[in-house]
Amino acid sequence: MRSLPIRAFMSAALSLAAGALIAAPAAAEAPPIKIGSFLSVTGPAAFLGDPEEKTLKLYVEKLNAAGGVIGRKIELVVYDDAGDSDKARTFAKRLIDQDKVDIIVGGTTTGTTMAAVPLAEQAGMPFISLAGAVVIIEPVKKWVFKTPHTDRMACEKIFEDMKARGIAKIGMIAGAGGFDRSMRQECLKVAGKYGISIVADESYGAKDSDMTAQLTKIKNTAGVQAVVNPGFGQGPAIVTKNFRQLGMTMPLYQSHGVASKEFIKLAGEAAEGVRLPAAALLVAEILPANDPQKAVVVGYKRDYETKYGSDVSTFGGSAYDGLFLAVDALKRAKTTDKAKLRDALETTKGFVGTAGIVNMSPTDHMGLDLSAFRMLEVKKGEWTLVK
Numbered sequence: 031m032r033s034l035p036i037r038a039f040m041s042a043a044l045s046l047a048a049g050a051l052i053a054a055p056a057a058a059e060a061p062p063i064k065i066g067s068f069l070s071v072t073g074p075a076a077f078l079g080d081p082e083e084k085t086l087k088l089y090v091e092k093l094n095a096a097g098g099v100i101g102r103k104i105e106l107v108v109y110d111d112a113g114d115s116d117k118a119r120t121f122a123k124r125l126i127d128q129d130k131v132d133i134i135v136g137g138t139t140t141g142t143t144m145a146a147v148p149l150a151e152q153a154g155m156p157f158i159s160l161a162g163a164v165v166i167i168e169p170v171k172k173w174v175f176k177t178p179h180t181d182r183m184a185c186e187k188i189f190e191d192m193k194a195r196g197i198a199k200i201g202m203i204a205g206a207g208g209f210d211r212s213m214r215q216e217c218l219k220v221a222g223k224y225g226i227s228i229v230a231d232e233s234y235g236a237k238d239s240d241m242t243a244q245l246t247k248i249k250n251t252a253g254v255q256a257v258v259n260p261g262f263g264q265g266p267a268i269v270t271k272n273f274r275q276l277g278m279t280m281p282l283y284q285s286h287g288v289a290s291k292e293f294i295k296l297a298g299e300a301a302e303g304v305r306l307p308a309a310a311l312l313v314a315e316i317l318p319a320n321d322p323q324k325a326v327v328v329g330y331k332r333d334y335e336t337k338y339g340s341d342v343s344t345f346g347g348s349a350y351d352g353l354f355l356a357v358d359a360l361k362r363a364k365t366t367d368k369a370k371l372r373d374a375l376e377t378t379k380g381f382v383g384t385a386g387i388v389n390m391s392p393t394d395h396m397g398l399d400l401s402a403f404r405m406l407e408v409k410k411g412e413w414t415l416v417k
Contacts, residue, residue, distance in 0.1 A: 062105035066131030068121040070138035073112035081346030118142035163212040181213035187307035189224035201230035201248035205261035213260035262287025267296035290343035347384030
């Protein structure tokens with residue numbers, strides 16, 4: 031008879047325990063790490079912004095599938111500024127004030143980036159830009175970093191190659207965009223260091239569809255041994271076609287602003303022989319096996335082309351580097367505290383990205399040297415390494 035009360039007591043206890051388990055709230059999931067971005071996904075710079083957005087989405091998905099970063103999932107907040115600086119400023123403000131992001135990885139062009147820089151500096155927001163001009167990081171801005179090589183480095187890499195080829199007098203034809211104008215100025219500044227004289231200096235507008243007149247002036251300038259075209263977008267492809275149509279046989283150099291297969295498609299056969307400085311990503315498969323970047327660039331190329339069925343570009347690579355620089359800093363800081371995250375970015379050492387091996391410091395918020403650039407030449411419609 032004594033066993034019945036005990037059995038009843040145990041049954042009641044189990045029922046109470048079960049009820050408590052049901053009533054207990056589930057453990058709160060850690061809030062996501064919010065990465066904000068404004069990109070030129072549409073508009074004249076879409077060939078830059080579209081692969082950037084695709085890259086960010088691809089790898090945020092991969093990171094979340096693997097458990098996230100520092101035990102938290104990533105929430106990506108992206109706005110399309112269509113290449114408009116005013117829209118970029120509006121979206122940067124929204125990311126900071128309304129979306130409350132932890133870090134910004136974006137800014138497709140120099141113009142859209144510079145529109146957001148004052149906001150990031152004022153708010154104390156870590157900001158990794160994907161744009162090219164040196165003005166983004168010089169002078170150094172406390173909260174602003176960037177991933178691609180600078181326009182000044184492009185000039186230096188080109189002039190280094192020219193010097194090795196015995197070229198001393200050149201013509202220059204530049205576009206009207208922010209990057210184009212900035213690179214032109216940087217080339218003018220550093221040419222003398224390499225014994226280069228710029229004896230012809232022409233320009234074209236953003237909507238120009240024929241640069242024959244400007245190139246004819248360069249062609250008729252005495253002593254011109256090569257031509258360099260600071261620019262990005264469709265302009266350089268038009269310059270390249272017009273250059274060949276005029277029968278100009280001297281070397282033609284483009285900038286890393288057109289470092290993608292798209293340039294070769296746009297310029298067609300006229301691209302043959304064109305040289306430009308670019309990241310290792312464009313020649314991933316033909317890099318030596320012991321190249322420290324090979325595994326990274328081959329992996330990114332495979333992931334991107336498998337996912338999207340389109341050619342990889344260095345512009346998407348800039349977004350890859352921006353995202354993983356942020357991830358690397360988050361892992362080292364072990365927090366989303368903005369000041370600590372900024373400090374972690376500034377002390378980045380030995381980070382292997384698609385653009386090169388990054389070593390940042392309080393005086394260098396890009397962390398790449400000239401060796402990170404590879405000199406490429408178009409041969410039979412493909413990028414090849416210049417030996």
